[in-house]
Amino acid sequence: YSLLKPYLVLAERLGGFDAQINxxxxxxxxxxxxxxxxxxxxxxITIAALKGLMSPALGETVNFVNAPLIAKERGIKVVxxxxxxxxxxxxxxxxxxxxxxxxxxxxxxxxxxxEGRVVRIDHFSLEAPLEGCMLVLRNKDKPxxxxxxxxxxxxxxxxIAGMQLGREKPGGKAISLLHIDQQVSESDLEEMLSIPNIIxxxxxx
Numbered sequence: 090y091s092l093l094k095p096y097l098v099l100a101e102r103l104g105g106f107d108a109q110i111n112x113x114x115x116x117x118x119x120x121x122x123x124x125x126x127x128x129x130x131x132x133x134i135t136i137a138a139l140k141g142l143m144s145p146a147l148g149e150t151v152n153f154v155n156a157p158l159i160a161k162e163r164g165i166k167v168v169x170x171x172x173x174x175x176x177x178x179x180x181x182x183x184x185x186x187x188x189x190x191x192x193x194x195x196x197x198x199x200x201x202x203x204e205g206r207v208v209r210i211d212h213f214s215l216e217a218p219l220e221g222c223m224l225v226l227r228n229k230d231k232p233x234x235x236x237x238x239x240x241x242x243x244x245x246x247x248x249i250a251g252m253q254l255g256r257e258k259p260g261g262k263a264i265s266l267l268h269i270d271q272q273v274s275e276s277d278l279e280e281m282l283s284i285p286n287i288i289x290x291x292x293x294x
Contacts, residue, residue: 095203104141113188213255
């Protein structure tokens, strides 16, 4: 169990991360394991991912024991895929979630002493710790966007502890992941959408 624990934590956080930034009811969950993690019995890790994915909606009613049953009752198809290696990471867990409103991809890896980080959101590559309070903003890659985000949060008295960015191409779509020292309100999230070139804004806690 001690060997699996970092992967269990990573998978649960990836599931929770996806659920909070990609609204919709899951219909199929594909968990892909690449590299060292694929050598283990991955069923408990998949259960952790399911628990994380369903917890934002169901709260404490979902746990490691009943998560597979709840997924089955809700008609969620669960698929596990193992691949032997990954060129960029020693171990990589990818979560592809097909929902009634589209499909998403979240991937995470372990760094250092087992610290889990998200390394991919859909087709955007970035590297950010999966801890604390985060804002995930999808935006157009235009000058002034980052400054406007900082100014907005500053006006609300919210400090930015860290920021990671990813983009598809210059001037295309981009993603901004911010670690913040305190949560933003629902009204502030809605207000952020009025910032020019912001497409969507979600909070992960």
